[in-house]
Amino acid sequence: MAFSFTRQDFPEGFMFGAATAAYQIEGSKFGKCGSSHWDTWAATPGNVVGADDGSVACDHYHRYAEDLDIIKSGGFDAYRFSTSWARVMPDGKTINQDGLDYYDRLVDAITERGIKPNLTLYHWELPSAMADIGGWMNRETPLRFGDMTRAVIERIGDRVERVATINEPWCVAWLSHFLGGQAPGLRDIRAAMRAMHHIQLAHGTAMQVLRDHGQDNLGIVLNLGHGEPASQNADDIAATKTFDAIHTRWFMDSLFKGHYPKDMIDAVGQHMPDGYENDMDLISQPLDWLGINYYTRGIVKAAPEQPWPHMDGVEGPLPKTQMGWEIYPEGLEMLLKRIHAEYTFDLPLMVTENGMANDDTIENGRCDDPVRVKYFDDHLQAVLRCIADGVPMQGYFGWSLLDNYEWAFGYEKRFGLVHVDYETQVRTPKASFEAFRQAISTNR
Numbered sequence: 412m413a414f415s416f417t418r419q420d421f422p423e424g425f426m427f428g429a430a431t432a433a434y435q436i437e438g439s440k441f442g443k444c445g446s447s448h449w450d451t452w453a454a455t456p457g458n459v460v461g462a463d464d465g466s467v468a469c470d471h472y473h474r475y476a477e478d479l480d481i482i483k484s485g486g487f488d489a490y491r492f493s494t495s496w497a498r499v500m501p502d503g504k505t506i507n508q509d510g511l512d513y514y515d516r517l518v519d520a521i522t523e524r525g526i527k528p529n530l531t532l533y534h535w536e537l538p539s540a541m542a543d544i545g546g547w548m549n550r551e552t553p554l555r556f557g558d559m560t561r562a563v564i565e566r567i568g569d570r571v572e573r574v575a576t577i578n579e580p581w582c583v584a585w586l587s588h589f590l591g592g593q594a595p596g597l598r599d600i601r602a603a604m605r606a607m608h609h610i611q612l613a614h615g616t617a618m619q620v621l622r623d624h625g626q627d628n629l630g631i632v633l634n635l636g637h638g639e640p641a642s643q644n645a646d647d648i649a650a651t652k653t654f655d656a657i658h659t660r661w662f663m664d665s666l667f668k669g670h671y672p673k674d675m676i677d678a679v680g681q682h683m684p685d686g687y688e689n690d691m692d693l694i695s696q697p698l699d700w701l702g703i704n705y706y707t708r709g710i711v712k713a714a715p716e717q718p719w720p721h722m723d724g725v726e727g728p729l730p731k732t733q734m735g736w737e738i739y740p741e742g743l744e745m746l747l748k749r750i751h752a753e754y755t756f757d758l759p760l761m762v763t764e765n766g767m768a769n770d771d772t773i774e775n776g777r778c779d780d781p782v783r784v785k786y787f788d789d790h791l792q793a794v795l796r797c798i799a800d801g802v803p804m805q806g807y808f809g810w811s812l813l814d815n816y817e818w819a820f821g822y823e824k825r826f827g828l829v830h831v832d833y834e835t836q837v838r839t840p841k842a843s844f845e846a847f848r849q850a851i852s853t854n855r
């Protein structure tokens with residue numbers, strides 16, 4: 412099972428990487444890591460499949476050298492990882508030296524293998540101590556995130572290739588405070604709007620700390636929504652515009668135009684924190700690149716009988732992954748071309764996450780995942796079409812290096828290029844990993 416492309420089909424210097432996140436793979440019970448809001452949310456019955464948490468996960472805390480050897484064996488250029496705030500500052504403000512020591516060892520081990528460390532500062536690992544004061548509903552939290560940023564970048568900033576401030580602010584704020592799908596599991600428009608601003612303020616605050624520290628390769632990672640109307644009737648088209656405001660324009664307008672979208676402020680601006688307008692310059696300071704996470708499209712229909720946003724999702728007809736997400740590579744192409752044309756222009760773009768969950772099994776020591784090989788091939792062909800159209804694509808990261816803790820779905824959804832037996836922690840590279848190795852480890 413091979414891809415239809417090789418590294419030679421991509422521009423010189425295009426980066427192929429594998430991505431993970433701290434809480435999903437490290438093992439939060441190791442290394443004096445503190446409690447996070449994921450530990451407590453998972454402990455509450457009904458929130459997470461099997462009430463699973465990240466206390467052990469893939470034991471990357473102890474097995475990172477083996478995992479980095481796997482990345483190297485695949486010919487990948489880069490490793491995207493995150494630093495857990497709960498590990499660096501268990502009480503939200505006091506440095507845990509064991510935590511910084513771990514990330515120091517990790518970055519050295521990455522660079523020793525000739526791999527580029529791509530750091531994400533926040534991938535949802537909020538210390539319980541910060542949750543205690545209201546988490547992203549409280550303006551204090553983004554300000555304290557600046558302190559965590561400073562602690563991390565002072566320790567490993569000299570060796571990382573690039574830094575992303577926040578992973579998926581839409582998930583941090585909307586999914587977690589309006590839809591209730593992730594920790595802290597709130598379903599409240601006022602909580603959501605305050606979090607939607609404060610997570611952007613956290614980005615701006617961290618950017619300032621990073622620039623003051625001389626960092627010059629900075630970005631943010633967004634899971635923008637590619638929404639399509641369920642029909643061409645006016646209500647569905649209007650609902651899709653609202654979907655677009657919540658999933659895409661809220662972030663892109665604030666980051667690149669210095670204001671939030673008027674239609675959303677008109678609808679729910681009364682729930683915004685006082686004085687938010689004063690933060691917009693900090694939020695919209697220049698980036699060096701933008702990361703886009705893409706998995707599938709959203710199909711939107713009007714729900715006028717419901718309160719704002721007056722919309723519902725619709726299940727689409729296309730083949731789906733283990734998550735129930737449609738496989739739709741065309742959406743990636745449309746999203747990247749739109750972002751390039753409307754917002755980013757010459758700013759380098761990266762696909763910082765793309766991949767699929769599949770009910771992978773080991774048969775005779777092998778893990779064949781032809782559906783994932785085709786998924787990656789089709790989405791990387793979409794990236795090639797964007798490049799051919801002049802979109803400055805700088806890299807692509809497969810999600811994920813390892814099967815791991817898939818948040819509210821626990822460990823039953825397998826996204827890895829590498830299969831993990833959670834009983835034995837044995838890693839087995841899948842056919843999709845081998846397809847990458849064949850395609851990208853070829854010397855130019």
Ligand code: GCO
Nearest residue numbers: 432578579634704764810817
């Ligand atoms: C995300 C997160 C990842 C998920 C992956 C699959 O994009 O939601 O960055 O942590 O595990 O996307 O849902």
